[in-house]
Amino acid sequence: MNLTGKPNPVSAYLNTRVTLFSSRLWPAESLNKLIETPAEEMGATLGAHDLPQLAAGFDSLDNRSLEQRIIAQLLEETTVLIRPLSGVERDFLTYWTERFEVSNLKTLLRGKMTGERPAALLNRLTPMGSFGRVDINDLAHAEDVNELLRRLEAGPYAAIVRQARRAFEESHDPFILDAALDRSYYEGLAQRARPLETAAGLSFRCLMGGLIDRINLVWLLRYRFNYNLPPSQVYFLLVDSHYSLGSMRLRELAAQTRLEDILAALPTPLRASMEGVTEIPQVFTRMERAAAASAQQVLRSSAPAIARAFAYLLLRERDLRAVRAVLRGRLLSLPTADIRLAMYQTLEGNA
Amino acid sequence: MFRAEPLVKIRLLLLASEAPDAALELARFGIYSPAQHAPAALAEKPAEAYREAWLEAESRVAKLAERCGGLPELSIPQGVAAPTLSDLEELNTWLKEVWNACLAAHESEASIQEEVRHLDALQDTLNKLERLDVDLTQLLRPNGLLAVNIGSLPAASVKRMGEALSMTGSLLYMFDTVGDQAYAVIAGPRERHREVVGLLAQAGWRELPVPQELCAHPHAARSCLLEERKRVESRASAECTAMDNLRGTYRSGLEEARLRVALGRPLAEAAIAGVRGHGALASLSGWIPRRCKKELKAALEARFHGQYWLNLEDPQASEARQVPSLVNYPQWLLPFVPLVKSYGIPRYGEFDPSLLFALTYLLLFGAMFGDVGHGGVILFLAVLLYRKLGRAAWVGIAAGVASMGFGLLYGSVFGYEDLITPVWLSPLHEPTRILTVAILFGIGFITFTLLANSYNQFNAGHIGAALFDSTGLAGLLFYLGATASIIGLANLYRLADFSQLAWGMALLGISMVAIFKWVETRASFGERVLVTAIETLETGINLFANTLSFMRVAAFSLNHVALALAVFTIANGLGTTGHWLTIVLGNVIIIVLEGGIVAIQALRLMYFEGFSRFFSGDGTEFVPLKLAGAK
Numbered sequence: 001m002n003l004t005g006k007p008n009p010v011s012a013y014l015n016t017r018v019t020l021f022s023s024r025l026w027p028a029e030s031l032n033k034l035i036e037t038p039a040e041e042m043g044a045t046l047g048a049h050d051l052p053q054l055a056a057g058f059d060s061l062d063n064r065s066l067e068q069r070i071i072a073q074l075l076e077e078t079t080v081l082i083r084p085l086s087g088v089e090r091d092f093l094t095y096w097t098e099r100f101e102v103s104n105l106k107t108l109l110r111g112k113m114t115g116e117r118p119a120a121l122l123n124r125l126t127p128m129g130s131f132g133r134v135d136i137n138d139l140a141h142a143e144d145v146n147e148l149l150r151r152l153e154a155g156p157y158a159a160i161v162r163q164a165r166r167a168f169e170e171s172h173d174p175f176i177l178d179a180a181l182d183r184s185y186y187e188g189l190a191q192r193a194r195p196l197e198t199a200a201g202l203s204f205r206c207l208m209g210g211l212i213d214r215i216n217l218v219w220l221l222r223y224r225f226n227y228n229l230p231p232s233q234v235y236f237l238l239v240d241s242h243y244s245l246g247s248m249r250l251r252e253l254a255a256q257t258r259l260e261d262i263l264a265a266l267p268t269p270l271r272a273s274m275e276g277v278t279e280i281p282q283v284f285t286r287m288e289r290a291a292a293a294s295a296q297q298v299l300r301s302s303a304p305a306i307a308r309a310f311a312y313l314l315l316r317e318r319d320l321r322a323v324r325a326v327l328r329g330r331l332l333s334l335p336t337a338d339i340r341l342a343m344y345q346t347l348e349g350n351a
Numbered sequence: 352m353f354r355a356e357p358l359v360k361i362r363l364l365l366l367a368s369e370a371p372d373a374a375l376e377l378a379r380f381g382i383y384s385p386a387q388h389a390p391a392a393l394a395e396k397p398a399e400a401y402r403e404a405w406l407e408a409e410s411r412v413a414k415l416a417e418r419c420g421g422l423p424e425l426s427i428p429q430g431v432a433a434p435t436l437s438d439l440e441e442l443n444t445w446l447k448e449v450w451n452a453c454l455a456a457h458e459s460e461a462s463i464q465e466e467v468r469h470l471d472a473l474q475d476t477l478n479k480l481e482r483l484d485v486d487l488t489q490l491l492r493p494n495g496l497l498a499v500n501i502g503s504l505p506a507a508s509v510k511r512m513g514e515a516l517s518m519t520g521s522l523l524y525m526f527d528t529v530g531d532q533a534y535a536v537i538a539g540p541r542e543r544h545r546e547v548v549g550l551l552a553q554a555g556w557r558e559l560p561v562p563q564e565l566c567a568h569p570h571a572a573r574s575c576l577l578e579e580r581k582r583v584e585s586r587a588s589a590e591c592t593a594m595d596n597l598r599g600t601y602r603s604g605l606e607e608a609r610l611r612v613a614l615g616r617p618l619a620e621a622a623i624a625g626v627r628g629h630g631a632l633a634s635l636s637g638w639i640p641r642r643c644k645k646e647l648k649a650a651l652e653a654r655f656h657g658q659y660w661l662n663l664e665d666p667q668a669s670e671a672r673q674v675p676s677l678v679n680y681p682q683w684l685l686p687f688v689p690l691v692k693s694y695g696i697p698r699y700g701e702f703d704p705s706l707l708f709a710l711t712y713l714l715l716f717g718a719m720f721g722d723v724g725h726g727g728v729i730l731f732l733a734v735l736l737y738r739k740l741g742r743a744a745w746v747g748i749a750a751g752v753a754s755m756g757f758g759l760l761y762g763s764v765f766g767y768e769d770l771i772t773p774v775w776l777s778p779l780h781e782p783t784r785i786l787t788v789a790i791l792f793g794i795g796f797i798t799f800t801l802l803a804n805s806y807n808q809f810n811a812g813h814i815g816a817a818l819f820d821s822t823g824l825a826g827l828l829f830y831l832g833a834t835a836s837i838i839g840l841a842n843l844y845r846l847a848d849f850s851q852l853a854w855g856m857a858l859l860g861i862s863m864v865a866i867f868k869w870v871e872t873r874a875s876f877g878e879r880v881l882v883t884a885i886e887t888l889e890t891g892i893n894l895f896a897n898t899l900s901f902m903r904v905a906a907f908s909l910n911h912v913a914l915a916l917a918v919f920t921i922a923n924g925l926g927t928t929g930h931w932l933t934i935v936l937g938n939v940i941i942i943v944l945e946g947g948i949v950a951i952q953a954l955r956l957m958y959f960e961g962f963s964r965f966f967s968g969d970g971t972e973f974v975p976l977k978l979a980g981a982k
Contacts, residue, residue, distance in 0.1 A: 118410075119403040141410035143450050146458065162531075163505045166555025176553055230546045236515040236553055251518055 010084045014305035017081060018312050022299055024050045025312075026319045034326050035339050042330075046323075054323065064124060066327060070320045071100050071126045077316065079130065081309045088199075089306045092192045096313065097131045102185045104128070104136060105157065106178055112145045113174055133157070145177075160184040175227075179237045186215060186239040196306060203303035207310055209243035210291040213270070216245050217287060220253055221262070221280050231255045244270065259283075285345075292318060353706065355676040355699050357641040358973070360388060360666055363651070365659040367397045367633040370626065371433035371618045374635060376654050378617035378976040380647065384675050385625025385637040385976060397633045398622035404439040405612065405619035411446040412612050415605055418453055419598050422606060425613055427978060433614045442611055449601050456594045463587045470580055472503070472529040473559065498544035499536065500551065502558040506533040512554050519543045519550070534559070617976045638675055638973065641665075666699075668812050674699035677973035684709055686745035694958055695968015700810040702803045704966055708957055711796070713753040715953040718789075719907035721757025721778075724765030725942050729754060750950070761908070765938055766915025778908040786905040793901025794834055796961065797894065801827040804965035819867035821890035822964055829860025830894045864890055897960045904956075907949055914941050 026034075026049065037045050046055040053069040053076075075097060082093045104125045111121040118140040125136050133156045142148040149165040152158070164180035190212055197205040216238045223234040231254040238250050244267045245253070256262045263274045263283075273286050291314070298311040322343045329339030361383065365373055377383035416422050434442065504512060506528055513523040521539025528534070539547055618626070625637045639647060644663055651659060666674045676697050680688055687709040697703045720726070730751025737744040758764065762773030778785045805824050808817035819825045835853035865887040872879045918937030922930045962968065 117403065118407055141407065143411075143447065143454060147454060150461075163508065163555050166505070166557070167553055170555060170557075171552040173552075180553070180555075230519075230549065232515040232518040232546055233550050233553060235518060236511060236550055240511060247514055251514060255518060 011305040013084045014081065014309055018299070018305065018308045021077060021081075021312055021316070025315055026323065031319075031322055031326065031343060032340070034323065035329075035336055035343070039330075051320075051323070054327070063328060066324050068126050070317075070324055072129070073320065074313070074317055075100070075129055075131055078313065081313070085306070088192065088195045092189075092196055092306070093309065093313075094131065095189060095192050096310070097128075098133070099185055099189075100126050101128050101131070101133060102157075102160070102181055105134075105139075105152065105161075106181060108136070108139055108142075108148060109145055109177055110174065111140075112142060112148050160188070183237055183239055186212065190239060190241065200304040200307050203298045203301060204307040204310065205243075206294055207298060207307060207314065210287075210294050211314070212239055212241050213243050213245045214287040214291055215239060216241055216250060217253075217266075217270075218284055220250065221259070221283060224254065224256075224262075225259065225280065288318075354701065354703050355678050355697060355970075355973075358638045358666065358674055358677060358699070359641050359644060359663045360670075361635075361637055361639050361647075362389065362662040363635045363659060364632060364661075365635075365655060367628055367631050368435065369655065369658070370398060370628075370633040370635065371401070371435060371615060372654065373633075373651075373659070374618035374621045374626075374976065375433040375614060375978070376650060377621075377635065377637075377647075378978045380639075380643065380650065381975050381977050382639050382643045382647070383637050383976050384639075384677075384973045385621040385623070385635070386673065386675070387624050387627070387636060388673075389627035389634040389636045393627040393629045393632070393634045395628045395630075396622070396626065397628035398618055398626040401436050401439065401615070402619040402622040404436060404443055405615045408439055408443050408446060408608070408615070409612050409619075411443070411450050412605070412609050415446065415450060415453065415601075416609065418457070419602065419605060422602075422609065425609060425979060427610065427613055431610075431614060433618065434611045438611065439615055442608055445604070446608060449605070452597055452601075456590060456597055459590050460587075460594070463583060463590060466583050467580075467587075469557075469559075470576060470583065472527075472532070472534070474576055496541060497538045498541040498547065499538045500547070500556070500558060501534075501536050502551075502556055503529075503532045503534050504551075504554050504556045506531050508554050509533045509535065512550070515550055516547065519546050521547055613979055617978065620976055639663075640677060671699055671811060673971070675971040675973040676701075676703075678703050678705070680705060683745075686742045686749075687712070689743075690746070690954070692972075694962050695966065696970040696972050698807075698811075698967055698970035701807050701967065701970065702965065704803070704962060707799075707803075707961075709749075711961070712953050712957055713749050715904060715956055716750050716949060717753030717757035718904050719949040719952065720754050720911060720946060721761040721908060722763045722765065722911065723755050723758035723771070724763075725938070725946065726751045726754025726756075726758055728938075728942055729946065757908075763912070763915075765934075766912070766918060766941065768912065768915075777912075778905070779912040782905070782909055785908055786902060789901050789903075789905035790898060792904065793898045793960075796901070797830065797898055797964070798827065800961050800964040801830065807965055807967075815867065815871075819863045821864045821868075821886070821893075825860050825863035825867065826890060826894070827860070829857050829864060829890070832856025832858070832860055833891070833895075834898075861887060861891065900956065900960055903952060907945075907952060911941070911945060914945060 030049075034042075034045060043055045046052075051073060053073045054066070078093060078097050082090050085093065107124055108121060111124070121140045122137065125140075128136075134152070139148060139151060142151055145168070149161055149168065152161040153165060160181060163184065164177050167180050168174075168177045190208065193204070193208045197208065219238055220234055223229045223237055224231070229237075231251075235251050235254040238254075240247070241250070249265075249267065253262050253265055256265060259278075259280065263271065263277060266274060273290055274283060277283055277286060295311040295314045298307050299315065301308075303311075325342045325345075326339055329342055334342075363373060363377075509523070509525055516523050516537060516539065519539055520543060521537055523535050523537050525533050525535040537547065537551075621635060621637075625635055627634050627636070648661065651661060676699050678697065684705055688705050690712070691703075691705045691708050717726075728751075730748055733740070733744045733747025733751055736747075740747070759771070760773060760775040762768060762771050762777055764770045768777060768779060776784055801822060801824075804822045805817045805827070808814075808820070808823060817823045832853045832855070836850060836857055839847040839850040839853060865883055868883045868886045869879060872882045874882065915937075918933060918941070922933035922937065925933060
């Protein structure tokens, strides 16, 4: 079905493509098996799960190369999914990939703050292929943060960067720069999701709500208790949201001084899922698990194709990060139990 | 002109410290194309750090040159040495200093501009400030109960800021918007002002300095603003002078830096593919034309006095795919080369079709669009647009001349068939003859492509394919035999007498093709039978379908006349003005529409009926290291 609810060839194509892709997802037992797979079978196992990018040279990849290959794999699959799309649907999925580029920009900004050389910086960036919107080679040769920010302001990230630059010039605090970039990115995502929520219905809203609420709650806890920021600053740094954690609720949560008070002030369904939680990492785990379950449900349902495609991409990224944890653990020759723990933490607590 | 120049593999081994000069020497020649074929023992990449430093310097010089403007054209004198790595690092440090000085000046300029915009905005908002229904003297009192801020923030953040401020007991009142900036007053309890200041920093808040006069006498602020504007203007003028001084101070150094960057370019570029090393040794490898061996040896000897090891050897047959193609074209052929390269680059040792392309393309275009008038217009336009089109205009000039030549042969001027007598034939009156000529041309063209392919296959060492494949000599034997048989059946050109011989040739040719396909196919018995049968059948069908494709040459020459007739028919039904208007517009349409179609059709015939049969087009272009600005 398309956005107006009528069946069309684009939706049929996308639905079929998502169904085919969903067979690539890793059930928990496959990931468990991967930990103990003999080294000589590893390449074939990864290849069998349609991970050619990881299968080649998996035993010699450092963390950065692994991350780059995972992102390359995700970008490749997104390219296939957006092929038949146009308008707001295409715009949304394309924007979803831009967070990798925003991450590149943050690496560039941090690199410029520490005076890292362009070649070393370029080596750490993720190639964005056809999704790239900026010339990273040119940006890497900027002399300092101010020059970099001014160059970015003249490009496609002007809207995201302008406010961040003003804030950075006032405070010279790299945290503010990162926080402003992240917040602007997710607000842009929520904006692009709005027309789809109206048209693609509850399933899409559910996925977006899960994502933005999770990000807001995780940031709120982090800013409030790890960085000890005052409530008003915490609230200002959160994503403007119209999901279950709306503006009023976020202000109320940010004003609390203890974790248990925050959890008690959550809306009912979220509060119920936090039963028995006493530490911040447990909050991340519970929310990640709930988001994954919700994405699984959307993927298995007859939801609109765009919602299923988005659910697939969320789950695929989660899986690939778990695979990365396994490969990293094996490369470092960690004990199986430690790798398993790292893998589960990645699956359930990667906020 | 017909094939790539013979190249030799070069391996130059010398001290790593001399690699920049060696690369510079090779670049001066303009005959060295870097490629990686150093021995496995030389696995290090000694020029990588050099390239990195060079890229930084190059980027800085480019930025500074852009800022400075008006630098003279770069000229590289003979005999100067290339910068070493430490030279480049030193240069980088200096360039960074200069850039920082320029950047400070630039930032200062930007801040002045921002200040001017700010003052403009302040001027605009002054009236609104005056109308604020508050006693500013009381409001801005430093020891009052309320802490007050007046300033601007991004308009998109106003709502969120208001909500966040409410958590500190403060209020936000927006009183103006200019562009994407909102101007607002914030007031809140003084004891929580520190929290508000932190929040404002996050939002990119910019405080408006409210002059003291405004507090007591708001109308006095105008003169205060005027004073401020004068101050900013004098600062701007001082900055301009400072910037000019900077340009003057660094100009000669910058020119020197640009020269050094140009001298370092060869090694930095060679580093991508052709420089390996071990310890203090570096090896530059790649390809040079065989004719330049002696010249190169002499130049290296003069520069390094025997302190190097040079190995030059012919490429092995197994390396043929890695050897780049260097073809020297005469000047007049150059405009046509991009059209060939848009299909592909000839492999090393492969027949280069540029000359064939140029001649055949013009012949086909002229034959399909033969008209003295229309050709003249194309010629005139190409000459007119020569400056804009550059070398490509010669393709238009040649196409116009070809069209005019065939116009004379056909006796056609702007579609009029009766103004001049055809030197050869009129397509409209002798359609069968022109169709026959087109097909005969097609037979000749395809025969040539099969011969060219056999030549290419022989050169590549594929003797079997050259002799027995469907696009080799066996295919040619079948094609000529079958064509002669068909012509004999039609009892033309007295070929019926040779009918048996022709059928024999065709049968022998197709049998050889079938056997070759059978031998070459690596598959199960059934699959081999199927592949052999289908591919053999395809050989026959393709060759004849491609031959018939040349009928379009005749069809388009007829089409040209038919279009002109249609224009005349419409024009003759109108009055004098309408008649000539139709004639002119009709001819414009014929030139634009039919001319465009014919140009594409001629290209299509060349690419698909010609190139696809013998030209692989997957070669690598010989890209020599070059020295920009060398004298």
